[in-house]
Amino acid sequence: MAIAKKIKQKTRQFIDSKHMLKSITVASFLESTIVPIPLEAVLIPLMQARREKLWLIALMATIGCIIGAIFGYALGYYLFDVVGDWVINTFSNPEQFEQVKQNMQAQGFWFILTLGIVPIPFQIAMLAAGATKYSIFLFLLATVIARSIRYFALAAVVYYAGNQAERIIQKHKTKALVAVSVLVLLLWWLSTLI
Secondary structure (H helix, E strand, O other), X not given: OHHHHHHHHHHHHHOOOOOHHHHHHHHHHHHHHOOOOOOXXXXXXXXXXXXXXXXXXXXXXXXXXXXXHHHHHHHHHXXXXXXXXXXXXXXXXXXXXXXXXXXXXXXXXXXXXXXXXOOOOOHHHHHHHHHOOOOHHHHHHHHHHHHHHXXXXXXXXXXXXXXXXXHHHHHHHHHHHHHHHHHHHHHHHHHHHO
């Protein structure tokens, strides 16, 4: 948690910076590709301090994550033979990655959507999608939906709860993640019936 405190301190320093929105996009890119530290530690205080740019901050975080997802997909698609082992061993393990590949082939869209919402490193889904040559369109669609839910939900909580948002998010985060995950899984199940 010491990292989260340092991140919050740095966030307060660039709140009024003219590069704030670009920085959020870069931070989101890095979080989705190589730095598995939740961006929420930065976004919540930033959104509270800059409520006039609340929705724009959520949008820039989403864009950064989508750019990161394209990068991760390209790594899996073009360079999996070269960097795949390093990434798997850094963020996961070979058995987990093999399971991800099987899930990708069977239920790729819903699998990506679920991994994009729950607090599991998304890097493994990006690599698996690229490595299995999963449809880039469906991959991006699932990524956009999942990350938009993540960042715009934070913005909505800050919009309605104001300075109490961080406390409310901490208190109800697990319940919210479970509820959204159950909803996604229910939709996934319903899609298999159609």
